[in-house]
Amino acid sequence: MTKYLCVFLIVCSIKIYSQNEDNATSFQNEALPSILDTLQDRFNIKFSYLDEAVAARKVNLTLVPNGALEPLLDSLEKQTGLKFIKTSDTFYTVRAFMPSDTIAICGYLLSEIEEPLSDIEIFIKETKTYLYTDSKGYFSGDNIPYGSAILVSATGFRQRVLRGKAFIKEDCPTFILTESIQELDEVLIQEYISTGITKTGNEIKIDLDDVSILPGLTEPDILQAIQLIPGINSPFETASGIYIRGSAPHQNLVLWNGIKTYHQGHMFGMISAFNPYVVDQVNIYKSGVDPTYGDRIAGVIDIQSDTAIPEYTTGNAGINLVNADAVVHTPIIKDQLSLQVSGRRSYTDLVETPTFDQLSDRVFQNTTINTVSDFQNDTNDFYYEDYSAQLNANLSTNSKLNFSSLYSTNNLNFERRNDTLTLSDELRTENEGYRINWEYQPGRKRSYQISSYYSKYLLDYQFITDNMGVLVENERKNNSVRDYGAKITTTYSWSEYSKFTSGLEYSNNAIRYAFVTTTPNFELVLDEDDRTLNTYSVFANYSVSEPKSYRFAVGARLNYYEELDQIVVEPRLQYQKHLNNYWLVHTTAEYRTQAVSQIRESVISDLALENQIWTLADRQEFPLVTSYQLSTGSTFTKDKWFIDAEAYYRKIDDITTLTAGFINPIDNTYNQGSSSIFGADIFIKKHFENYKSWISYSYINSKNQFEAINNNSAFPGNWNIEHTIKWSHFYETGDFQFTLGWLWHTGKVYTNVAGVTQEGEILLLDYNEINGSTLPLYHRLDFSATYDFTLGSNKEVRYRLGASILNLYDRENILNREFRISNSFNTRFINDDMYSLGITPNVSFRIFW
Missing domain, CATH: 2.40.170.20 (TonB-dependent receptor, beta-barrel domain)
Structure with missing residues (x-):
């Protein structure tokens, strides 16, 4: 009797799941304005945006009955690179990410043979701060300016420049560092005297956007x-x-x-x-x-x-x-x-x-x-x-x-x-x-x-x-x-x-x-x-x-x-x-x-x-x-x-x-x-x-x-x-x-x-x-x-x-x-x-x- 009861419950669960799947609405390569209209009707909210910002964007989305709104917006952010800002309980603003917007980032650094790279220096150019990878090659940071260049430097590897949009498309992406095929000195002396001052061979370069303050100066003379x-x-x-x-x-x-x-x-x-x-x-x-x-x-x-x-x-x-x-x-x-x-x-x-x-x-x-x-x-x-x-x-x-x-x-x-x-x-x-x-x-x-x-x-x-x-x-x-x-x-x-x-x-x-x-x-x-x-x-x-x-x-x-x-x-x-x-x-x-x-x-x-x-x-x-x-x-x-x-x-x-x-x-x-x-x-x-x-x-x-x-x-x-x-x-x-x-x-x-x-x-x-x-x-x-x-x-x-x-x-x-x-x-x-x-x-x- 117990055996038949288990079979009956399994069949019922499959039937219920099938019904949920049957009631789900899937959109493939759908225009973003149409998706936003659908979300407005389903969740009784309102989106504000410029037509030219969303008109040409196509997205994929699946709406499940009783599903939450936030995961859907996260998915749309990853696909479109647009920022969805909640300004009230029922009102959202949709716009392009601004360079000054801050985001949370995380990721993994691996070598070409997919070995984790630990203790790698990651320089956030805009804030002049550093992140470092752990033994698994993992790094993370909060309040990172979206427009900032993110410089990844490791001895023996090519320097890699990342941008905020690389972290919007997926959660904690994996980045592969390739061995340096440039002159090694470009990797060796990433910071010479101060942040923003580098030395490559006999050339010393000062990047005024990055340079830290120097003794006796309030501004970078x-x-x-x-x-x-x-x-x-x-x-x-x-x-x-x-x-x-x-x-x-x-x-x-x-x-x-x-x-x-x-x-x-x-x-x-x-x-x-x-x-x-x-x-x-x-x-x-x-x-x-x-x-x-x-x-x-x-x-x-x-x-x-x-x-x-x-x-x-x-x-x-x-x-x-x-x-x-x-x-x-x-x-x-x-x-x-x-x-x-x-x-x-x-x-x-x-x-x-x-x-x-x-x-x-x-x-x-x-x-x-x-x-x-x-x-x-x-x-x-x-x-x-x-x-x-x-x-x-x-x-x-x-x-x-x-x-x-x-x-x-x-x-x-x-x-x-x-x-x-x-x-x-x-x-x-x-x-x-x-x-x-x-x-x-x-x-x-x-x-x-x-x-x-x-x-x-x-x-x-x-x-x-x-x-x-x-x-x-x-x-x-x-x-x-x-x-x-x-x-x-x-x-x-x-x-x-x-x-x-x-x-x-x-x-x-x-x-x-x-x-x-x-x-x-x-x-x-x-x-x-x-x-x-x-x-x-x-x-x-x-x-x-x-x-x-x-x-x-x-x-x-x-x-x-x-x-x-x-x-x-x-x-x-x-x-x-x-x-x-x-x-x-x-x-x-x-x-x-x-x-x-x-x-x-x-x-x-x-x-x-x-x-x-x-x-x-x-x-x-x-x-x-x-x-x-x-x-x-x-x-x-x-x-x-x-x-x-x-x-x-x-x-x-x-x-x-x-x-x-x-x-x-x-x-x-x-x-x-x-x-x-x-x-x-x-x-x-x-x-x-x-x-x-x-x-x-x-x-x-x-x-x-x-x-x-x-x-x-x-x-x-x-x-x-x-x-x-x-x-x-x-x-x-x-x-x-x-x-x-x-x-x-x-x-x-x-x-x-x-x-x-x-x-x-x-x-x-x-x-x-x-x-x-x-x-x-x-x-x-x-x-x-x-x-x-x-x-x-x-x-x-x-x-x-x-x-x-x-x-x-x-x-x-x-x-x-x-x-x-x-x-x-x-x-x-x-x-x-x-x-x-x-x-x-x-x-x-x-x-x-």
């Missing part, structure tokens, strides 16, 4: 961030005064979207002239420069803004204690055309803040602005501004066109007056540039790039003496640069392991400078020059790599300087060898030339600011500067330890006492010579979960040798700072970031005075050995903190508060020391010591949308 790299210094605490391995700032090639720039600072170098919120990435080379780059002998700083066309209008705006700015990037034609514009201006001519006061004390010391005089009334109006615009166009799937422009200016008007006399210092600098660039890639193996640029720089200084409205004297200094050119580059990849790049480049450079004194009765030209140089270049580079083994690149650049009637071949060589998955060695060799240089003016202005002017090489006074550099080093990375060490030797020939920034204290004769530089950089970093610390040590020995100076013997270079230590700490908790940095280095060299001799009304200085003395030790501590937050339920608008303090313990450092005799009737001995910034606070507020 581009040129200040570069100075954290070992081997890069700024002896005078300026942003734009970047000395790479003993070379002067004017020997660096600084590009903005392919536009050569000749002035990179605001506030006389204290602030970078490039708005960091416009920049997408910066590529930096200390050595091993690709032959596609020419025109300079030292480092390369290649700044690039975003060329991708956004789906929505994005932007940000902010203010700190010195300037305010705004950036907007908006699509004009969906997926085809966009425009990015930015503007930044200081308000220092309207309001003087504690930050501006400290910067002013640093900049204007030892100038007429800070000199006590008999004049009772004085005014100092100063401001800076910069603007940029970029138009991005996708002409087709394999063709892009970009137009970029940049403009920056600094303006100073210092006036002092009494009842009859008015003295005015007027100083203006301008940097302006434009570039159009076309990229075409007809297939995987070939690509072409054609670009043309125009760059202009102007320095205009006037010292005007006015008596009762009548001009008495006008002393004027003027320097202008006009540079335009074009470039064609072709790239062909024989395989995924080898590539050949070649191209042609032309540039026309016209530079003029003049020192003129004008009175109502005469005009006196103290010094002037006006030159033009046409340069024709051919370059080629071949690179080949064997995965997990080596990478080799060899190339050359041939330059023909027309007005100099000179042909120069610049060979370039790079080689790196992987000893294992954690350790590689590398070496570079290069020869480069430079035809444009800055010279320290021999006519000292009354204002004593911007006393560097650009000039061109000629066949007499200023020869073509040449340089070769050799470097070798090793990199080790394992278990979140990163160690990098490199030694180098550089020889620079055909420099002059003026291009070397050296005004001979013994006599004023003009001399040619050379510079030899030997140095080494060591960098060590350890990354913990929320904390990381890195320390670097740099050694440099720079020697100059000029004919008929110092008995033809070598002496230390003007910018030689023998030992430098940089130690930084970074800690992140929740939405807060904190960073602390300590900078220590030996003092800069200078020429000391042994005594002062007076012959009548004339004073004569007796000097000791040239650059034989050293300033006291320099050190300072910098601190920064930021807090990111949103307000209310609006997650699409984000806010950031930042605070920083430079020179936290208010150390008084001497940056430079020079001695001179005044040019007045009352001749006197003057000791011009330049002191560093005192304790300098700054606060910033920013909004992102």
